[in-house]
Amino acid sequence: MRRTVFVLLLSILAVAAASYAQDAKATLPIRKDHPRILFNADQLPAIRQKVAGPFAKEYAQMKALADKRVDEVLAEDFIEKAVEQQPTKKGKPWDGLEEIGLLWHLTKDERYKQAGLRLHELLMKRSELTIAAVREQGRQAQLAIRNRLQHTGPLYLSYDLFHDVLDEPTRQKSVELGIEIIRLKRKSYWMLDPRRLDIFHAPGNIGKDLLGFYGDTVTKEEVEAMNDLANYFDDTIHAKYLPGFAAKAAHRGGWNECFQCMCMTLSHEMPFWWCWRNGTTAEEHRMYTTNPLFTGMANWIVYNVMDWRREKPENTAVPVGGKAPNHIGLNGTYWTVPLSRDPVGAWFIKQVSRQSWYPPPLWERILVEEPGIPEVKPEELPETAIFEGWGWVSMRSDWTADGVFAHVTCGLTGQAEPADLDDTSFIIYHKGLLAIDGIKPAADAKNTDPYSRQTLGHNTITVLDPDEVLRGNHCYQYTWRPNPFPVNDGGQSWKGLGERNYAKTSAGLDFPEVRGPSHMARLGWITGYQTSPRYDYTCMDGTKCYSEKKMKHFTRQFVFLKPNCFVVFDRVVSTKPEFRKRWHLHCQNEPTIDGRLVHADHEGGRLYCEPLLPEKATLKKVQGARLEQADGTYVIPEGWKDSPTDTWRLDVGPSEARTDDVFLHVLQAVDAGQPRTFTSRKIERDGKIGVEVTVGERRFEVLFAGEGDPTGHISVTDNGKAIADRDFPTRIEDTYALWKDDPRFKMWMTDDRFRYVIRPADRKRFGR
Secondary structure, three states: HHHHHHHHHHHHHHHHHOOOOOOOOOOOOOOOOOOOOOOHHHHHHHHHHHHHHHHHHHHHHHHHHHHHHHHHHOOOOOOHHHOOOEEEOOOOOOOHHHHHHHHHHHHHHHHHHHHHHEEEEEEEEHHHHHHHHHHHHOOOHHHHHHHHOOOOHHHHHHHHHHHOOOOOOHHHOOOOOHHHHHHHHHHHHHOOOOOOOOOOOHHHHHHHHHHHHOOOOOHHHHHHHHHHHHHHHHHHHHHHHHHHHHHHHHOOOOOHHHOHHHHHHHHHHHHHHHHHHEEEEEEEEHHHHHHHHHHHHHHHHHHHOOOOOOOOOHEEOOOOHHOOHHHHHHHHHHHHHHHHOOOOHHHHHHOOHHHHHOOHHHHHHHHHHHOOOOOOHHOOOOEEEEEEEEEEEEEEEOOOOOOOEEEEOOOOOHHHHHHHHOOOOOEEEEOOOOOOOOOOOOOOOOOOOHHHOOHHHHOOEEEOOOOOEOOOOOOOOOOOOOOOOOOOOOOOOOOOOOOOEEEEEOOOEEEEOOOOOOOEEOOOEEEEEEOOEEEEEEEEHHHHHHHOOOOEEEEEEEEEEEOOOOEEEEEEEEEEOHHHHHEEEOOOOEEEEEEEEEEEEEOOOOEEEEEEEEOOOOOEEOOOOOEEOOOOOOEOOOOOOOOOOOOOEEEOOOOOOOOOEEEEEEEEEEEEOOOEEEEEEEEEEEEEEEEEEEEOOOOEEEEEEEOOOOOOOEEEEEEOOOEEEEHHHHEEEOOHHHHOOOHHHHHHHOOHHHOOOOHHHHHHHHHO
């Protein structure tokens, strides 16, 4: 993330606590004229063209509704009735403000002006009542004060929209009230410490107030307060939080995790940044086309929806760890597309109806949506992408409805949503979710039951130390206290709220991952990655995800043999041989075990799983949230009694107790009811262990190191002709260099529509 954004947020939040005195030197690039929040004077000609052309229907509908609202607002008793009225889902006392303000600037109709002035008078009175009430309640009633502030109404917006027709005393009184509201927000939105501003919410909650009132008369005392706050932010936010957030979005196509929650994308962050574009001068706008916060959002969502051919594709969004894109991205992308002019986002926002979130108001459609932005459809994109900062890899055979999709995760676990302890887990999709994410229904992105959040509820490894006490992160549990898990499942564990972890991305950014209400934590790592048209390779180190008292080493190497086979190789070294190891695979429906071959159907797909190692493995199928006991039986623990019971799990374990174990599995996704089309045999060569997989005339030979660093080798022959023969990388190769023979390759490297998809270094290297 570029320095521009650091300074920008620093300045915004500093001013939020204290505005400038009249004679203070202006430091923010905010326009001096009004309006400047929803639109500015320079944009009005283009808006007039939109309402006369592609949005003529929406404009007519908006005008009809606004005219009706004007009659209500101009009624003699309107303010008396609305001044104490509480906002509801059906409406707010200040409804119509945006529409009436827009119509006033487009038409200069006096009725819109008079209605706008009445709404501004209402918001001034509501602000006065809020200020008086807060002063009476004091700072002990934080929640009540916060709710009161949220329900006061946008005085900043009515001031901005009708600034030029307010008389001078009203302007001065409005600014006085607005500055006091900003102060109260600063004190109450972030608990009892007025210095601890929340970097997530501040732009959305205070930034638009700033845009409305910036540059008007305030006291010099507030300048001193602003300087104090600026020093605090420079030390805390600028030096710690923001560099960490930037590291997660270090690559093109990355995703900035810290702004992932729906409340950020819908209510706070993205609408604010859209308003910031309207209210600032041109030199501030470059960040919208250079910062992955704006350019990477649509890429992340598009790559992590499994099947775009579904009637509701958002229902097939990756549900790993409670971080599904269908929960957190749609509205954010809606706002970022006009900022970054992102071609992937321009396609995406037309695919998923915003009605599933909330019906977009007509004024919003007219002002935000911009027809004519070039689009990129999924079938034009590379099929595989890594999101290194996030710790995700999403891959598919193709973008058709018959394609096979797979996803692995191993990385950051901190976010506003509860995080699963699921590092190294994977999912597989083909005409239905086949290797599912724990016990959750296939199309359900929610992740609330304890079993689904613990490691046993995912497709990874457990190692049981019977004396271990497992813990989750701060929002993993039912309270903010670091409670232990209700069940010891042998899985991963949070390392303690006081511990600090350190991370380094390939961008070269070292940063302490600060813990707290919005902490991050990185325990697992993707250490090797490579993509090609014939296979995708990911190596994950999950050692530190588990307690060092039970786990010495755990790496998973995941190979997608295109179009529909997978090889999963796990090396697990425990501290004691008696610590029971299990390999887990979850299915929606009951699996069939036929000797060493397992299969399970769901919807239109079937998944085959063949365990090749351990040599004498035990295979058991388990329904629901059941825990294996010492005698091999399964029970539903008290702590999991409310978890769903309709999904199934395959448990694979060694027949003998030892510290060092190796798991090797071959999986294949085919149509439901169909036989497998692969054959496999275990191979050993030059100290390496692996498998030969044959599908039709194509043969894959995949070898892995049995000890030492997790290295490997792959060779591919087609009709006896060698088409690939290389070692797996021991680092992340985030490049499409091996795709040079793909007919789309030249387009990726030269077409400007792919500037946010392909890393600039690749476009520079291969675009000549």
